[in-house]
Amino acid sequence: MEYEAVIGLEVHAELSTKSKIFCSCTTEFGGQPNTHCCPVCIGMPGTLPALNRKAVEYTIKAGLATNCTISNFTKQDRKNYFYPDLPKGYQISQYDLPLCKNGYVEIETENGKKKIRINRIHLEEDAGKLVHSEYGHNSYVDYNRTGVPLIEIVSEPDISSAAEARAYLEKLKAILQFIGVSDCKMEEGSLRADVNVSIRPKGSNELWERTEMKNLNSFRAVYRAIEAEVARQIQVVKSGGTIQRETRRWDDAKGESYPMRSKENAQDYRYFPEPDLPPLIIKEELIQRLKNELPELPDARKQRYISEYGLPEYDAGVLTSSKELSDFFEEAARASENIKAVSNWVMGDMLRILNERNLEVSQVPFPPTYLAKLVALLDKGVINGPTAKKVFEEMFNTGKDPEAIVKEHGLEVLNDESLLLQVVEKVIQENPNSVADYKKGKKKAIGFLVGQAMKATKGKANPQLLNELLIKKLEG
Amino acid sequence: MKLHEYTITQLHELISKKEVSVPELTRYMLDRIDRLDSNLECYITVTQKHAMERAESVQKMIDEGVLNSPLAGIPMAIKDNICTKGIPTTCASKMLGNFVPPYDAHVVKKLYDNGAVVLGKLNMDEFAMGSSTESSYFKKTKNPWDTQRVPGGSSGGSAAAVAAGEAIYALGSDTGGSIRQPASFCGCVGLKPTYGLVSRFGLVAYASSFDQIGPLTKTVTDCALVLNAIAGHDPMDLTSSRRQHPDYTKALINDVKGMKIGIPREFIADNVQKDVRDAVLNAAKVFSNLGAECEEISIPSMEYVVPTYYIIALAEASSNLARYDGVKFGYRAANPKDMLDFCMRSRSEGFGTEVKRRILLGTYVLSSGYYDAYYKKALKARALIIRQFNKIFEKYDIIIGPVAPTTAYKIGEKINDPVQMYMEDIFTVPVNIAGLPAISISCGFDSSFLPIGLQIIANRFDEPTLIRAAYTFEQNTDFHKAKPSLDE
Incomplete structure (x- = not known):
């Protein structure tokens, strides 16, 4: 029998509000342990939570950007469990009345567009972190992250492959970044995903028992964990076993997952309404205002790149995959008359260099307008293609204006005919064999001669002109 | 009359006329605590040094004319579940035996702003769970009227300290009767304000949707003065009300003519000690004689x-x-x-x-x-109970009844029967369930000359009517004037 995967994702994104959800401590990442906390966020006796309205607004924006219905009446609930990184012994979350529900996002798959439905988005507080000492048996707790506002985005089990899961995550990340509610840095833990996986006979509508996978710290880990889990489940079923409901922990280094806890040991969180916070009434006017504040979303921007800039769908998709990249491209494009060339530079050399140097778009040391200038220098024939590539590298090294680099290193194309004629004559003199070959009809020999002439001009000659002058000289 | 017997109002006058200085008064109170408290055990922590320093600085501010609150320089004490910066706040528990909060509760800040002098922190049932102060990890507070008996609880230290003159007034907290029942047992005035009138920030939580901080005082006038100081919105407590509160001393009016009073028949049933029932019925007569209309009502739930x-x-x-x-x-x-x-x-x-x-x-x-x-x-039951009270307050201004079915009982008498102890909360807990304000004032004595408390309940945020009724009763009776005789 053939099987197919049924996958649902629970994505946690930290909101990029300045202060925490229930106190005025900073949400900044890092810092010396326990320096970003106060009596409220470490749950000292007698303290009470005061809700950060911005966190509520950000959650609503996330809901609006993912086509959710926003609840007009919502409340917070306590999720009770003991863990040293949870200072109050409960997490303030939302149980039966989440802020946003019934949304979707659209992803690209091998078979075209696909809607992934979103069951709910709710607002909650993040927990702290355990730090285990390298030597000895001590563990420490760092509460800096405690109380950073967090949204949990729960998808329906509409995802059918690891590739779709990755596409869904990339789309969510792009949306959250575009609307400015989360920086979605997986390496800093501001975007985290838990994955629910089950299998079923291909084409059926059944829902079999699922497993949940935790500790997925990158898109790659999500992809690999799903592939491995689907394979594991098929293996279990094929060898006559059944899948048990359980939570598994992914070990990315080993490429395997291990059981963490079974259904029998599932925690009873004893949810109940948070008595310290009154229910929230979300007014229509607020929803309308937040809707009006939403910027252009990735899908709309992609469409615009296709219709307005005439870019191919694929290119438009890559360019709108992240807000930083898209904003960079757009600023360069606006300063340029050759948008297609700008797009090629961004998608080609720029992404390659960023990748080689392990840089983020935000770390590009020059403004996007410099890229437009570079394209213009090339289009006007001031520099040639190979020189442009060198100038671009130099821009990454120094952050300098391409015009300044060209001037400083004297990289302008040599168009001076009398000067180039002298070079041509010298090359003909020094390469009698190639000249003879050419005259015998081996027209390809011209390439070698042009190369020699370029070398003699340190690559600055206008190759077109060199070619013409050489042919004229050899045949004349 | 000795200094500890004076009310806030009287001491304010003495301080204003410079007949007594705040440091003198504070020293006097600390000496009194020193003399009495090894026997009564009201205090978990006495803040001698802090109190004297505070007394000096408050006196200075009074002299400079920058402080003229009626509470300025009045020595008081705080239940040990209300956070005080730099002063241990133990909740009478081994768990918090070493806990020193780095912040003041909102009410404590407000009292400091009014020039309060804090004498120390008062004993209570552990985490406010109990009604006899016997579950304290540290000590058992005695009832000043009979030291063989409990002071009630959980604010037993607060009520006993006020009754014994170890504090001029005190703060307590009331989750299911924890201010009113000890006030009843010790013969002082105890008010549980409307839920949301007083900020809970800094009150160590027991049951968040019921907890309220309130005053324990000698008179209804003092009660109104303290309530004025501690009531009001706090942005740190989202359950605290945003409405402007009135000046409660304006409600100190000796007149209940035409006031409609309900007496639930469930409050005067056979499960109530006879002395207590008689005192409550007598109180109804007092109100009737003053022109109020008393009627028997029912709270079916x-x-x-x-x-x-x-x-x-x-x-x-x-x-x-x-x-x-x-x-x-x-x-x-x-x-x-x-x-x-x-x-x-x-x-x-x-x-x-x-x-x-x-x-x-x-x-x-x-x-x-x-x-x-x-x-x-x-x-669901809570919603039903709230609806029944709403209905009653459509017709009646206040409800009266006993605070507790009995007067103070012997230490150790009931501690091993938790269900019976829970059942005795029957007249106080409905008030917390519905978030209503209620007060306990003295309305008589049983055959052993132990005080009996009258409970008056009003509609949400109708503290003015509550205070007016309590004040009128007090002005027309002498029960509040009786003092326990302590071997001094």
């Missing part, structure tokens, strides 16, 4: 109030007390095997029996499979 209260309160308590795991503050078990052992032993060793019982019960009623049968049903 009375049979559900105790279970409803305990299910919701203990559910919240089980969660509120989860933070005491030994990690961040409070008691920490020695030499733990691992993380689980560390947490379990810290809690097992740090909490007392009654607290553990309530955490277990609260955890049980929230557990999956029991939630619907207990917690959810209790929420």
Whole structure:
């Protein structure tokens, strides 16, 4: 029998509000342990939570950007469990009345567009972190992250492959970044995903028992964990076993997952309404205002790149995959008359260099307008293609204006005919064999001669002109 | 008359006329505590140095004319579950025996702003769970009227200190009767304000949707003065009301003509001690004679109030007390095997029996499979009880009845029968369930000359009517003038 995967994702994104959800401590990442906390966020006796309205607004924006219905009446609930990184012994979350529900996002798959439905988005507080000492048996707790506002985005089990899961995550990340509610840095833990996986006979509508996978710290880990889990489940079923409901922990280094806890040991969180916070009434006017504040979303921007800039769908998709990249491209494009060339530079050399140097778009040391200038220098024939590539590298090294680099290193194309004629004559003199070959009809020999002439001009000659002058000289 | 017998109003006048200085008064009170408290055991912490320094600075501000609050320079004390910056706040528990908050509760800040001089922190039932102050980890407070008897609870230290003149007034907290019942047992005035009138920030939570801080005083006038100081919105407590509160001293009017008073027949049934019932019925007569209209009414849901209260309160308590795991503050078990052992032993060793019982019960009623049968049903009952009170207040201005079915009982008499102790909260808990304001004032004495408290209940935020009725009763009776005779 053939099987197919049924996958649902629970994505946690930290909101990029300045202060925490229930106190005025900073949400900044890092810092010396326990320096970003106060009596409220470490749950000292007698303290009470005061809700950060911005966190509520950000959650609503996330809901609006993912086509959710926003609840007009919502409340917070306590999720009770003991863990040293949870200072109050409960997490303030939302149980039966989440802020946003019934949304979707659209992803690209091998078979075209696909809607992934979103069951709910709710607002909650993040927990702290355990730090285990390298030597000895001590563990420490760092509460800096405690109380950073967090949204949990729960998808329906509409995802059918690891590739779709990755596409869904990339789309969510792009949306959250575009609307400015989360920086979605997986390496800093501001975007985290838990994955629910089950299998079923291909084409059926059944829902079999699922497993949940935790500790997925990158898109790659999500992809690999799903592939491995689907394979594991098929293996279990094929060898006559059944899948048990359980939570598994992914070990990315080993490429395997291990059981963490079974259904029998599932925690009873004893949810109940948070008595310290009154229910929230979300007014229509607020929803309308937040809707009006939403910027252009990735899908709309992609469409615009296709219709307005005439870019191919694929290119438009890559360019709108992240807000930083898209904003960079757009600023360069606006300063340029050759948008297609700008797009090629961004998608080609720029992404390659960023990748080689392990840089983020935000770390590009020059403004996007410099890229437009570079394209213009090339289009006007001031520099040639190979020189442009060198100038671009130099821009990454120094952050300098391409015009300044060209001037400083004297990289302008040599168009001076009398000067180039002298070079041509010298090359003909020094390469009698190639000249003879050419005259015998081996027209390809011209390439070698042009190369020699370029070398003699340190690559600055206008190759077109060199070619013409050489042919004229050899045949004349 | 001796200084400790004066009311806030009288002392304010003495201080204003410079007949006594704040440091003199404070010294006098500290000496009195020193003399009496080894016997009565009202205080967990006496803040001698802090109080004297504070007295000096308050006197200076009074002399400079920058402080003229009626509370300026008046020595008072605070229940030990209300956070005081730099002063231990133990909740009478081994768990918080070493806890010194780095912040003041909102009410404490407000009292400091009014020039209060804090003498110390008062004994209570552990985490406010109890009604006799016997569950304190540290000591057993005695009732000043009979030191063989309990002062009531959980604010037993607060009521006993005010009755014995070890503080001019005190703050307590009331989750199910914890201000009113000890006020009744000790013969002082105790007010539980409307839920949301006084900020809970800095009150160590027992049951968040019931807890309120309130004053324990000698007179209704003093009560109004303290309420003026502590009431009002606090942005740090989102359950505190935004409405402007009136000047409660404006409600000190000796007149109840035309006031409509309901007496629930469930409040004067056979389960009430005869002396208590007679005193309450006599109080109704006093009101009638003053021109009020008293009628018997019924609160049909009375049979559900105790279970409803305990299910919701203990559910919240089980969660509120989860933070005491030994990690961040409070008691920490020695030499733990691992993380689980560390947490379990810290809690097992740090909490007392009654607290553990309530955490277990609260955890049980929230557990999956029991939630619907207990917690959810209790929420429905709560809504029903609120509706019944709303209906009563459409027709009546106040409700009167006893605070507790009995007067103060002997230390050790009931501590081993938790269900009976829970049942005796029957007249106080409905007030917390519905978030209403209620006051306890003296309305008589039993055959052993133990005080009896009259409970007056008003509609939400109608403290003015409550205070007016209590003030009128006080002005027309002499019960509040009786003092316990202490061997001094």
